[in-house]
Amino acid sequence: MPLFCDIALAERIERAEARLMAESSEAAHRRRGDGRGFVLPIAGGVASFAEPDSPFNKVAGLGFGGLTSATLLDEVEAAFAEHKSPVQVELSQLADPAIGELLTRRGYRLVSFENVLGLALGAPRERITPPGVEVRRTDEVDPWLRVVGDSFAAADVEGVASHEEFPRETVENAMRDFAAVGVLRYLALREGEVAGGASFRVTDGIAQLTGAATLPAHRRNGVQTALLSARLADASGCDLAIVTTQPGSKSQQNVQRQGFDLLYTRAILVKGD
Template structure:
């Protein structure tokens, strides 16, 4: 997977694995929301190797993910999904990898889907031995059950205030909806929480999920009062070390194009693997 001068090549097989893991994450989170709210509130439907899910109004889990690596969806499948979203007065959002079957994008645009944004998937190759490097004065530990609120406060604040550098996100999520989604993902999808303290005070939080040899870095944020002190890099280093020890061969993160988050992870050795197109039908 690695090429000359440390470049990281991502072919269709690796992209398919990453997208399967992403679809699995959305599926498990959507299933947990259904268990929490009642089976009729939302849905999780397999579609052409990916998944269509609706958790609750305004949730970041409301999407179609993982398409393009197991054929093109049938028109009847899309019609059913579109009807289910319409019944919930929610636009259909499909996230499609540039390395997937081009027929997916062709079909979606024919059905009136509009290109509204992009997001980048970056990755770093793992293997051998990787030690965690933590900045002076910073301590990173797994977040215990009694620390969930403290962890959520710092992470939700990061979601609520996205990067202003680069291409702006087309989405915003209320804090209570973020909290619901994170609880669902932690409970059902095996997402692990990390809390960073600096000189004893809560300074940052992060999360990670591992599946099929892929470590998904599913969010990180630093309290503004503790920025520029190595909190973010410490949270990243600890997660990468744990993922390596657990046998993962790649870690991935999703960012807005040209964002500060993308800049930060590329400085840590991540490479741009591919871009997802965000297509929406309202």
């Protein structure tokens, strides 16, 4: 049976997402050591600013902890404005509908969507490794950064295009911050050559698949399948795995082929860009 997502499950996932964003932003603050940035609680979620152009600059997990006040939103918007950054809210379709109404009244614009998919985990899973492909855990950050950075720089064009683009240096900084908060890293080799990389982290029993990328020369050869399989096999003790994808993307197709179900969609609302 497909995995059904009710409001309680969506809240659990969104709280894990908010925690990851908060801890990653705090890791960025420690790395920079300049006293800049912030992490603010808001309506069950978190507003965070890590550094200029960072993917951690957002409001995540909003809408499952009651309605936020106009005063608190004023404070959050002022904090982003102080850093000359727009406010980006990622709002689950299962969040309190009044949140979306409040944001649109305040001038937030709908700019995109992203899909959250999930897989119920039970018995230990076997690794699926296509011929010629090898996946291994790595404690080395730099080789993993290089392959992930190179792969994201040549993004797959299938599906709805992302509304965001990040400088290479910013992507690498974000990956270092992920590594600092317990994200496990994987490298994939195909015919002996580094072909891709991926990562995941465990938060409250949820295996958060935090990114996978394959170099263009190695795509469509089972690298993504192998990276996904390795992470799921290592997610012992978790009852749920989740991944976020662009709608209609190859990544979404790949995880659905491995049994993931579409749980809900997040609306991306922006003010001040």
